[in-house]
Amino acid sequence: MNYVIIGNSTAAVGCIEGIRAVDTKGKIVVISDEPHHTYGRPLISYMLLGKTDEEHMKYRPDDFYEKNKVDTILNTKVVSIDKDKKSVKLDNGKSVKYDKLLVATGSRPFVPPMEGLDKVEKSFNFMTLNDAKALEKAIDSNSNVLVIGAGLIGLKCVEGIVDKVKSVQVVDLANRILPSILDEKGSALVQKYLEDKKNIQFTLNDSVAEFTENTATLKSGKKIDFDVLVVAVGVRPNTELVSEIGGEVRKGIVVNTKSETSIPDIYAAGDCTVSHNIATDEDQIIAILPNAYLQGEAAGMNMAGEEKVFDNSVPMNAIGFFDYHIITAGAYTGDKYVVENGQEYKCLFTKDGYLNGFIMIGNVSKAGIYTALVRNKTPLSEVDFDLIKDSPQLMAMAKSYRDEKLGGAL
Amino acid sequence: MKKVWVNEEWCLGCHLCEYNCAYANSGIDDMVKALKGKTINPRIRIEEGDSINFAVQCRHCDDPICVKSCISGALSKTDGLITIDQSKCVGCYTCVMACPYGCIMPSEEGPMQKCELCTKNGCEPACVKGCPNNAIVYEER
Ligand SMILES: Cc1cc2nc3c(=O)[nH]c(=O)nc-3n(C[C@H](O)[C@H](O)[C@H](O)COP(=O)(O)OP(=O)(O)OC[C@H]3O[C@@H](n4cnc5c(N)ncnc54)[C@H](O)[C@@H]3O)c2cc1C
Ligand code: SF4
Ligand code: SF4
Helix, strand or coil: CEEEEECCCHHHHHHHHHHHHHCCCCEEEEECCCCCCCECHHHHHHHHHCCCCCCCCECCCCCHHHHCCEEEECCCCEEEEECCCCEEEECCCCEEECCEEEECCCEEECCCCCCCHHHCCCEECCCCHHHHHHHHHHCCCCCEEEEECCCHHHHHHHHHHHHHCCEEEEECCCCCCCCCCCCHHHHHHHHHHHHHHHCCEEECCCCEEEEECCEEEECCCCEEECCEEEECCCEEECCHHHHCCCCCEECEEECCCCCECCCCCEEECCCCEEEEECCCCEEECCCCHHHHHHHHHHHHHHHCCCCCCCCCECCEEEEEECCEEEEEEECCCCEEEEEEECCEEEEEEEECCEEEEEEEECCCCCHHHHHHHHHCCCCHHHCCHHHHCCCCCHHHCCHHHHHHHHECCC | CEEEEECCCCCCCCCHHHHHHHHHCCCCCCHHHHHCCCCCCCCCEEEECCCCEEEECCCCCCCCHHHHHCCCCCEEEECCEEEECCCCCCCCCHHHHHCCCCCCEECCCCCEECCCCCCCCCCCCHHHHCCCCCCEEEEEC
16 A cells, blocks of 8 residues: 655644554655654744754654654655546656545645735744744844734744844734634733733734835834734645645535545645534634644544544644643633633633533643543533532542543442 | 552542652652652642542543644653653643643643653552552553
């Protein structure tokens, strides 16, 4: 069996480990246009922060490819898939044949058209190790940095650089920060923390009308001078390889719970796909690392012939700034249970007898017990909700659950 | 694989396992020096209730969601044992978000810590050895 994987990141690694759990013999080829050994993409901000380095960022050990008998073709782009000949064409003109193909192409930065952007000499995205290295070279203690985008990626970039530069300003079209994972109260708390602790200046509800080399003029008329620009407005999934050959794409590549696309023998996983969010019962792109791994793993096992479904996708995020941590999961609809205490904030959302989502800020200890209730759709009738709403604990679970998981009398 | 199991009918809630865990993982030979005057941060934790108590530590899950969620590859599974390479951990809390039992927590130094069944301490699980009521056992099930 010839397995070919496009991409060399989380979904690809999940796929390799999934294949090897079933088939130790088949040939695996990994093709990526990035030149590096697989690395944890979210670590690029921690590298700038000094919490890790290129060596420690490796997502799997040095001998990973060798041990799993994987051939890598790095620094090489796949330009097209031939679904009839079952081969992929590379940008060096060569082709590679497959029996089973995984598309794990992730996403790329979305840069909206902005007047004068081409005049900005020091302009960066923040998606890859090379982006982070280039940004690191461009900044010093005198830099004034402007970040466009107050979402997860923009603000992690801010955390990575704020102590290395003179000032950081953030501009976003939305009226609050981290709108994809926080409610209004949560956004306000985290914004205040970043302003007070690191003097980060936010301009919300506004966007750039025009750039000159070192100045951004916003729609409101406000002018911001900067030396270095980071554009982190959003990402777009890399779906073209599949859409060009008639595969179904709706924002992301459409896959079933076995990670199969609409084209035979072609699978897809990770940030390039749409997932079914079980908390909202809607399809959406769930661009988080655990989702990429689990989908990739399911793809790999199915490619190798063992049936494996991944059917409990939910958005779930852990994000922190310095020592202030946030954990969220699920959807924020239903009845609210709120606890506020200074910098700490917790909000639980219950709906139709389930914990449908939660936000925890400040105190996030044991959050995974809540996450499991959301992911497993545990009926709250089986849980002592009065106990668990105060703090995540196994004491609130059914005794039979504890006996099974922790032991119980034999 | 052998794991630590708790019988909640027998657990006294005496917290001795927590102290033995902190001592075993301190790297210090003298128990008094290791623990005296310190707030312990053990990897095994007692949950206390009105009528029952029980100790909780990493379940060394067959399908470890912490490993699959870890953004750095710091967590891994070898022969059923789930371990952490603290030099790779960046303290992002994704594993805290994911662990269904609340069994992974920050160490004093920053990176996460979890029960590794005393495999790095050169002994059998110290919590089990010190349990006065045999409420926790280390066995294959
Ligand atoms: C700064 C930052 C911080 C993040 N923080 C977190 C976090 O804390 N927690 C979390 O859960 N998630 C986080 N994420 C998201 C997480 O990184 C992604 O969900 C995850 O990397 C998705 O993995 P993937 O394998 O689907 O795709 P990707 O990691 O995007 O990898 C896809 C790879 O395929 C390559 N590729 C694409 N097209 C081709 C082609 N035609 N030929 C060859 N190669 C190709 C790309 O170059 C890329 O290397 C963060 C992302 C960023 C950018
Ligand atoms: S830390 Fe939690 S999720 Fe990971 S193996 Fe242990 S119990 Fe399972
Ligand atoms: S805190 Fe450390 S061990 Fe946990 S997910 Fe993040 S990098 Fe991995």
